[in-house]
Amino acid sequence: MKNFWQEQIKKYGKLCMLAPMDGYGDSAYRQVIKKIAPHVLCVSEFYSADWLVHSKFLKDEVLPHTKQENPLIMQIFWKNPEMFTKAAKIIEQEKYDMYWIDVNMWCPAKKVVRSGHWSCLLINEQTAFDIVKAMDEATKLPISVKTRLSFDWWQDLIKFGLWLQKAWAKLLTVHGRTAKQAYTWIANWEPIYKLKEELNIPVVWNWDIQNYTDWIKKVKNLDWFMIWRASFWNPWCFIWEKHTKEYDWLDENNFIDWVYHPTLAEILEMMEFHAKVLVETKWEKKWNLEIRKHLVQYLKNFPWVKVYRKRLVTTESFENTKNIISEIRQEFKDFLNKRPGLWEITKESLGIE
Numbered sequence: 485m486k487n488f489w490q491e492q493i494k495k496y497g498k499l500c501m502l503a504p505m506d507g508y509g510d511s512a513y514r515q516v517i518k519k520i521a522p523h524v525l526c527v528s529e530f531y532s533a534d535w536l537v538h539s540k541f542l543k544d545e546v547l548p549h550t551k552q553e554n555p556l557i558m559q560i561f562w563k564n565p566e567m568f569t570k571a572a573k574i575i576e577q578e579k580y581d582m583y584w585i586d587v588n589m590w591c592p593a594k595k596v597v598r599s600g601h602w603s604c605l606l607i608n609e610q611t612a613f614d615i616v617k618a619m620d621e622a623t624k625l626p627i628s629v630k631t632r633l634s635f636d637w638w639q640d641l642i643k644f645g646l647w648l649q650k651a652w653a654k655l656l657t658v659h660g661r662t663a664k665q666a667y668t669w670i671a672n673w674e675p676i677y678k679l680k681e682e683l684n685i686p687v688v689w690n691w692d693i694q695n696y697t698d699w700i701k702k703v704k705n706l707d708w709f710m711i712w713r714a715s716f717w718n719p720w721c722f723i724w725e726k727h728t729k730e731y732d733w734l735d736e737n738n739f740i741d742w743v744y745h746p747t748l749a750e751i752l753e754m755m756e757f758h759a760k761v762l763v764e765t766k767w768e769k770k771w772n773l774e775i776r777k778h779l780v781q782y783l784k785n786f787p788w789v790k791v792y793r794k795r796l797v798t799t800e801s802f803e804n805t806k807n808i809i810s811e812i813r814q815e816f817k818d819f820l821n822k823r824p825g826l827w828e829i830t831k832e833s834l835g836i837e
């Protein structure tokens with residue numbers, strides 16, 4: 485189990501991961517991604533180690549997941565080794581079928597950082613070391629860390645990376661900004677390439693990758709990449725031309741410049757699948773609020789369905805959603821094989837004034 489990554493690299497070569505996404509990356513979303521691209525490794529939304537230890541809800545509702553999401557990675561955060569270790573022991577229970585645990589040393593939110601969590605561990609290097617080491621000793625699952633270049637510029641990424649490797653971290657995901665920069669400034673790849681030169685463990689890049697092909701251009705010596713935002717409106721972003729040999733459902737004609745552009749028919753099918761699995765995994769009232777934000781994203785590149793998008797953001801039930809999708813299918817039946825991602829469907833082509 486501890487050699488998990490080495491086995492994955494042997495099996496797939498360069499690999500991609502779905503980033504952890506609080507409020508978005510739930511079981512249904514992960515099932516969508518895995519249905520499209522089974523090679524992707526998914527990370528859960530973050531959960532506090534403390535909450536995990538004390539909450540029945542998390543143990544009953546969040547840790548259990550479908551087989552389709554495997555190999556699933558559980559991400560947790562907290563501030564001291566004791567609680568992390570307790571949480572790790574729960575996560576590793578066989579019934580939860582988790583493959584590894586990721587430690588969040590990434591989030592820059594001031595309120596939580598001030599209390600010693602998240603990216604604050606970039607300053608508290610000894611605590612960061614103790615957390616990873618204690619978890620590695622306490623569980624058979626491999627431990628990875630999602631982090632940033634540093635807390636502020638005066639810290640040394642290579643020193644920190646070597647430090648975590650020494651504590652037996654098995655993989656690092658690095659975002660090319662400091663915690664102080666949060667989401668501002670342009671992300672910097674160079675320190676991450678340099679970090680990889682010094683480490684023996686896989687290093688994953690995370691920031692602003694649009695799709696697999698975009699990644700291939702930037703990869704250099706790095707091992708894997710992790711995507712969040714691009715997958716939100718384009719869950720097909722993880723596949724590229726080479727996958728046609730692996731996935732018999734892929735239509736080779738849908739690749740332009742190695743980037744997969746789903747047809748309108750595929751998009752509508754996936755919207756329906758997403759709505760269905762979400763309703764299966766969450767209760768209806770919560771489902772309404774959650775599915776709306778996803779459904780409108782799927783149609784982002786298809787402006788001529790504005791009126792349907794308006795209805796989708798207020799959809800009340802799965803039945804209602806299915807009906808709206810059927811209406812789109814019906815109205816655009818002559819365009820189901822076109823690829824909205826390429827803006828092939830124009831106002832003119834539809835005869836809309």
Ligand SMILES: Cc1cc2nc3c(=O)[nH]c(=O)nc-3n(C[C@H](O)[C@H](O)[C@H](O)COP(=O)(O)O)c2cc1C
Pocket residue numbers: 503504505506507528529530559588590591630659690691692693710711712713714
């Ligand atoms: C709404 C939202 C929720 C996020 N949730 C998490 C999270 O739970 N854990 C985490 O480590 N990062 C989280 N992130 C950061 C993403 O995982 C990722 O690092 C970031 O979006 C950069 O990748 P991208 O350029 O592919 O979007 C979140 C980001 C956003 C915008």
